[in-house]
Amino acid sequence: MVKLQKPEWVYLGGKIRPWDEAVLHISSEAVTRGLNVYEGLKGYWDEDGVNFGIVAMPRHFARLQRSARLLHIPCLVKYPEFEKACHELVRRLYSPDRDMWVRATLYVIEGHWGEGTVADLVLTAYHQDKTPPAPIDIGISTWQRATDVTLPPRIKTSANYQVARLARIEGRGRGYSEMILLNQWGRVAEATGACVLMVRNGKVVTSPPSEGRLESITVEIVADICRSLGIEFVERPIDRTELYVAEEVRLAGTLAEIVPVRRIDDFPLSEKSPILSEVSARFRAAVRGIDPHPAVDLSMVTQNLSQ
Ligand code: PMP
Numbered sequence: 001m002v003k004l005q006k007p008e009w010v011y012l013g014g015k016i017r018p019w020d021e022a023v024l025h026i027s028s029e030a031v032t033r034g035l036n037v038y039e040g041l042k043g044y045w046d047e048d049g050v051n052f053g054i055v056a057m058p059r060h061f062a063r064l065q066r067s068a069r070l071l072h073i074p075c076l077v078k079y080p081e082f083e084k085a086c087h088e089l090v091r092r093l094y095s096p097d098r099d100m101w102v103r104a105t106l107y108v109i110e111g112h113w114g115e116g117t118v119a120d121l122v123l124t125a126y127h128q129d130k131t132p133p134a135p136i137d138i139g140i141s142t143w144q145r146a147t148d149v150t151l152p153p154r155i156k157t158s159a160n161y162q163v164a165r166l167a168r169i170e171g172r173g174r175g176y177s178e179m180i181l182l183n184q185w186g187r188v189a190e191a192t193g194a195c196v197l198m199v200r201n202g203k204v205v206t207s208p209p210s211e212g213r214l215e216s217i218t219v220e221i222v223a224d225i226c227r228s229l230g231i232e233f234v235e236r237p238i239d240r241t242e243l244y245v246a247e248e249v250r251l252a253g254t255l256a257e258i259v260p261v262r263r264i265d266d267f268p269l270s271e272k273s274p275i276l277s278e279v280s281a282r283f284r285a286a287v288r289g290i291d292p293h294p295a296v297d298l299s300m301v302t303q304n305l306s307q
Contacts, residue, residue: 009092011085011123016092022122029117030107036119037067037157038105041086042254043301045130046289049096053298055254055287056217057083060104063215067155068106073119075106082121087301089123094301098127101255128255132284135260138178138191138251140240141167145181145189145212153189153212164192178251180243180264183212188238194253195219196238198246199275203232206252211237218252224295225282231275248273250280258283 010022029035039061043054061079068075077085086102094100102125111117143166145153151160163181171179180196183189188196189212197219198205204226209215226233243249249261249269258280260273286293 005126007093007125007127009089011089011121013120016088022124024107024109028107028109029111030109033108034159035071035073035108035157036105037064037071037073037155038103039064039156040254041102041104042128042257042287043090043094043100043102044287044289044298045096045099051289052090052094052100052301053287053289054086054090054102054301056221056297057086057299058297059217059220060254063156063217064104064106066215067157068119070152070155071157072114073106073108073117075119077106077121083299085121085123086125087299089125090301091303093125093127095127097130099130101126101128132280133257133259135262136177136251137175137263138180138261139171139174139176139265140243141170141179141181141192143167143170143179143181145183147184147212148210154209154215156214161192167192178256178259181212182240185211185237186240187211188240188243189213190216191251191253191256194251194256194259196243197222197248197250197252197258197276198238198243199248199273200242200246202247202275203234204275204279205234205236205238207238208235216253218254218258221283221286221295222252222258222279225279225286225293228293228295229278229282231279243267248276250276 009016012022024030041060065075105122106119109120143163167179178191181189188207195216223233244267251259285291286296
């Protein structure tokens with residue numbers, strides 16, 4: 001999980017500025033209605049701490065555009081400008097001993113109920129430990145994922161994380177750092193900040209976006225990695241009780257990476273996780289550029305000698 005950090009620089013209003021200058025007006029729809037769409041991107045150093053690459057940047061930008069479109073937020077930024085801005089901010093803040101998580105947010109700074117909407121791209125970037133994620137215990141929340149006719153889960157907007165926050169608060173009281181949200185049919189939607197991967201009968205299974213999960217980029221990558229390793233990957237609805245008897249369970253997301261799950265509610269899972277360990281190791285080798293994989297495209301942040 002990202003620890004609260006206060007980096008020196010942010011990107012806002014088309015340029016890099018000191019952290020304290022990143023302010024929004026209280027009357028903006030970004031504040032009054034929590035109106036924004038965002039992406040979380042992850043950047044990794046290679047083994048020698050020389051090259052730094054951000055994973056799947058075009059796909060993150062495409063999802064940002066889709067989220068914006070669905071909420072009628074004009075996204076005037078084009079991909080080259082987005083990539084350049086991410087690189088500039090990362091270059092200001094990175095240090096070879098830490099990876100980074102970049103949050104790219106379109107905040108609605110002008111407009112009223114969908115008229116005259118103007119959004120500003122804001123980038124913040126935070127340091128991340130390089131260590132692989134440790135196994136966690138998780139619970140199933142009593143809170144439910146919203147639906148496509150209430151608050152579409154495919155839109156990555158802060159409003160969709162209100163329920164996630166309630167679920168995490170609920171989980172913390174029970175000793176869990178992550179929680180799974182069920183959908184309106186009582187089936188598995190996703191975790192609060194990651195998707196669910198389960199192994200049953202030797203196949204890797206995840207629920208489809210129509211079950212109320214985000215259209216996850218990490219899941220797309222995992223699916224491609226599975227195929228290249230000869231492991232069957234299936235998207236189909238998942239019952240809650242299937243998780244309790246699954247051969248393996250992990251969570252998958254950009255920030256979370258591929259996290260082993262040790263226990264769900266009162267059900268301990270097997271300590272062995274041969275299939276998802278293999279997938280996870282392949283994922284890590286690809287994002288660090290040790291063993292490139294076609295599913296993992298890296299946008300390389302080069303040193304800017306003119307700065
Ligand atoms: N579900 C939710 C609710 C998330 O916040 C995330 C993280 N973005 C994911 C799933 C995983 O998506 P991705 O792999 O694209 O990061």
